[in-house]
Amino acid sequence: MDIQAMSRAIHNVERELGNALLSTDVWTVAEGESIAGYNSQPVACALFNQITTYMDEALEQSDYPKLDKYFILDLQDNKMVIVIPLGEYIWEMLIDTKKARLGLLLNITIPQMIEAFDKIIASG
Amino acid sequence: MDKQTILIVDDEKKIVELLKETITKMSKNYRILEAYNGKEALEKIDKEKIDLVLLDIKMPVMSGVQVLTELHNKKLWLPIIILTAYNVSDIEVNFREFGIVDYLSKPLDMVMLKSTIGQVLRNREQKxxxxxxxxxxxxxxxxxxxxxxxxxxxxxxxxxxxxxxxxxxxxxxxxxxxxxxxxxxxxxxxxxxxxxxxxxxxxxxxxxxxxxKSLTEILLEASRILDEDRKDETAAEKEEEITEEAAAEIKKEKFGKLIELLKNDLGDALLSTQVWTMEGEILAGTEERENVVELFTQITVYLNEALSTSEFPELGNYYIFNLVGKKIVVTIPAGEYFWGMLIDSQKTPLGFLLKVVLSKLIDSFKEAIAA
Incomplete structure (x- = not known):
């Protein structure tokens, strides 16, 4: 992965979300350790790595459609976690929903993140 | 054979000694305890297994009457022989409610005393x-x-x-x-x-x-009272069942209305939806898909456990999966109830779904559960 390109993508998200972005990390599924991020949280990397693996497996084993680009967990204390798994990598971000403009986040930022993430990983 | 225990309660030491000597001579199977006022007597009764009490009425600190009252209040029944200098016929009527088996007048007739004690304790042995x-x-x-x-x-x-x-x-x-x-x-x-x-x-x-009343009359009356009590209990249980059933029906009706609202908001973007319980009972929905219900119950349980054991905040009102085939599935867990919906993501922008549709329905869902 092009770490500099990934850092630029994270910086773009940081700029768009402002103080609504509490933390974000990108890590490899195999290691579960952050390779790029903002307010990096190792605990979040380990936790959401585990959760993503469980979700993937649970949906794979069912006759339900499989997980595609992302999943969102609404959390207590006005927080939201957005997880974008892509092959060997996972991008996660923790948002303060009181400060975020959800329409912008959900309709613009997330699709942009997915597109940028796709491109970075595809470019190797 | 276990020794039978006799408690002598009298403030006059000479009388206690005399009684002790007389009873000890009667049989080796009697164990004697002494108390010199009512308070001491009650302490011994609390601690020891007593078979018979010889109780004086007039004593300092706590009288024999107070002892009897205390035993009566505690619903403790013990064979008691009253030792009194009063005229027995004068006091007998006042003490009938207590555990009195006989009265002996002072000065004591030792032959009568031995005979009475022997009779009481023999009867007690034959319990x-x-x-x-x-x-x-x-x-x-x-x-x-x-x-x-x-x-x-x-x-x-x-x-x-x-x-x-x-x-x-x-x-x-x-x-x-x-x-x-x-x-x-x-x-x-x-x-x-x-x-x-x-x-x-x-x-x-x-x-x-x-x-x-005769025994037959008492038994009949007691059975009648018992039957009434049982009928009351059964009626109360039935009423509770009916109330629970009615509450379940009200909930189902409210869930059904919520699903209609969701259909109105999403139109053909709504592919399917179900409301179900933790036990897997589907209460309302467009179709019954038990495997889906089971899958998302398990996922919710897993998420709750994973988040609650981490430093992260616990799961909030919903979670959303973006699925292959341009679909998204939204699950709203609320205590023992779940509401799941499969949506065509091409026909509904995520922002509209979360900000407009879900924010309104989550509160209504919780209200329906509380109904």
Whole structure:
């Protein structure tokens, strides 16, 4: 992965979300350790790595459609976690929903993140 | 054979010594305890297993009357022989409610004393412990044999005592209940299988006769009261069942209305939806897909566990999965209930779904659950 390109993508998200972005990390599924991020949280990397693996497996084993680009967990204390798994990598971000403009986040930022993430990983 | 314990309660040391000497000579099987006032007597009764109390009435610190009252309040029945300098016929009527088996006037007639003690303790030795017989049957046997004594019924939640004289039931005690209620309670056959101990002491008690009915009449009245109690309990249980059923129906109706609202908001973007319980019962929905219900119940349980054991905040109102085939699935867990919906993501922008549709429906869903 092009770490500099990934850092630029994270910086773009940081700029768009402002103080609504509490933390974000990108890590490899195999290691579960952050390779790029903002307010990096190792605990979040380990936790959401585990959760993503469980979700993937649970949906794979069912006759339900499989997980595609992302999943969102609404959390207590006005927080939201957005997880974008892509092959060997996972991008996660923790948002303060009181400060975020959800329409912008959900309709613009997330699709942009997915597109940028796709491109970075595809470019190797 | 275990020794029988006699508690002598008198403030006059000479009398205590005299009684002790006389009783010790009567039999080696008697163990003597002494108390010089009522307070000491109660302490010994609390600590020791006493078979007979010889009780003086007039004592300092705490009188014999106070001892009797205290034992009566504690529902503790013990054979008691009153030792008194008063005229027995003057005081007898006042003490009938207590566990008195005889009165001996002071100065004491030792021959009479020995005879009375011997009789009480022999009767106590012959105490019957009864198992495998109903209480009604025992009372009928006692009536046939015209016995006199006290039956003690020990149960898990309440103890009772039936006093009988020459086969007739003269009084019944059970935690402040009326005679018939007490007998109904003691006769309750459902309690017979429980850990219940019945023992009978054939003693010449002085209990006042409060019951002026034959055993058959008492048993019939007790059965009637018992039946009424059971009917009341059954009616209360039924009412509770009906209330629960009605609440479940109201919930289902409200869930159905919420689904209609969701359909109106999403139109053909809504592919399917279900409301279900933690046990997997589908309460409302467009179709019944038990495997989906099971899958998302498991996922929710997993998420709750994973988040609650982490430093992260716990799961909030919903979670969303973006799925292959341009679909998104939204799950709203609320306590024991779940609402899941599969949506065509091409037909509904995520922002509209979360900000407009879900924010409104989540509150209504919680209100429906609370109904």
């Amino acid at each position: 019957d412990s009864i198992t495998g017989m109903s209480l009604a049957a025992i009372l009928q046997v006692l009536e046939m044999e015209q016995r006199t004594g006290v039956m003690t019924i020990k149960m898990e939640d309440k103890n009772g005592r039936i006093f009988f004289r020459e086969g007739r039931v003269v009084d019944i005690e059970a935690g402040g209940l009326s005679v018939e209620e007490a007998l109904g309670y003691l006769l309750d056959t459902e309690k017979e299988d429980e850990d219940r101990e019945i023992s009978i002491e054939y003693l010449n008690h002085k209990r006042t006769e409060k019951i002026n």
